[in-house]
Amino acid sequence: MIAGLSRRRAIAAVLALAVPVATALPLAADPAGRVVGVGGSVTETIYALGAGDRLVARDTTSTFPAAANELPDVGYMRRLSPEGVLSVAPDLIIAEEGSGPPETIQILAEADIPFVAVPAALDAAGVGAKIRAVGRALGLDAEAAALATEIEARIAAVQARAAGVETPTRVLFVLSAAGGRLMASGQGTAADAMIRLAGGINAVEGFPGYKQLTDEAVLAAAPDVILMMDRGAGGTHDSAGVLAHPAVAITPAGRDRRLIQMDGLYLLGFGPRTAEAVADLHRALYPGKG
Template sequence: MRRRSFSALAVSSAVYLALGALGAALSPAEAARGEADTLAIGGSVTEIVYALGQEHRLVARDTTSTYPPEATALPDVGYMRALSPEGVLSVGPDLIVSEEGAGPPETLAVLEEAAIPFVTVPGAFTAEGVAAKIRAVGDALDAPEAAEALAAQVAGEIEAASARAAAHADAPKRVLFILSAQGGRLMGAGDDTGAAAIIELAGGVNALEGVTGYKPLSDEAAAAAAPDVILMMDRTGDHGASAEELFALPALAVTPAAEARALIKIDGLKLLGFGPRTGAAVSELSTALYGD
């Protein structure tokens, strides 16, 4: 089993002893729950655990782990980038399997001091990257054969969906992914993002060129991107927006997407998780773009 290594950070003995006592107090509960010993951090990791038929191993999950729906019945230890030692240790995990980016470092240092095995699965926005993620989770859970079968299946689905989408290479649509439209302020996706990767896999062109990562968009930058289609995660609240609200914004009102009222919304974890449903996400987006 691979373990993540961390730089040694000073942790007060009082805090550590308190947390150690908390973990010890949970031992009877751990024994009672049978095989449930694993904390999954990251929506794609939790989804892979279920796809491997290893959900009986899960003792808890993080806030981003919302699929399949039954995962939400597990205790929630908080957002993966803002974990607290108390929250993690309160569920008494014997193993933590996490996407890249969990933190903060202070919490990871406490978990290292507590000698809890912490496996970080690799992340890459490709078919092989998803397969590697699946294999890493399978290795951590001692289910390598099931993981190899699932990895081959999912990678094949992604490659097949992308090959079908490539039929539109002669006239690809320009797609602008909007991460957030809170308060009328747009956050877009540039290169080296999951959004850019899924757009390319689905036969589109990322409209936000020359930008890396997720960045705020000025009205001028959004208009210059000239997207044919706006892509968003399907969610409610301040970060979401209806077509009417979105295309009324000055930043987008002058774009081809606004003229065509072209807005696509797809479940966020499915779209950007790069897990077992990525092939389905590529197919769904390609179909929405081109009507295949």
């Protein structure tokens, strides 16, 4: 619909068809002066590189640092609307891999707005690559290289300590316990990767992604610790409820009442705070051992 139009006309054409979500602002002379961050770890990285003042909007998952919450919200990263993004007149969109949908990305391409997809990360090298990719998009290569190198070294230091653990802790990551049904992490997830980085063992194996576990599977997993996202005071997955689950209650984790709750973006974001998150999780898994 808007192919062939100039960038300004493309933005106007899309906005004319939409219920306005924000007032379109004039374009800056600096081609990377008005940035939209899509994905919590991407937005965190932009701030960590000292470029937060260049952000004009963020997606729903971008909740850290607190300043991000003051920016216009263009929607969930996998359900972005072109109207919402174009309404803030960006010069550059930096997004986590998998953002979309494709139809929105196509419209943004036709509006001649640079869209940089940052690769996902599940290890120290991936975190470093993500930071360097964001820095390259912002023209901050040197700053990104320094930050990435520091974080990679800090994660490696935790892994070195974890390598000395004689009996690794078995960890069951529970994504949801709604209705008494435990949705747990198998292999290949961010939770699985964090458990391993912190020196633990995923208590369940044999399937990728997330899956509901039977009571028999929970008992067979025999976790020493339950790991969950902290959903705050309004969350539905409180520690008492999970530890009281009939199957969990008779596992080592249930008997010892060992449950670790961490902020979801902090624990699973694989951004500039990942070194701290790995260190915190390691200390929680092995209290008194550094």
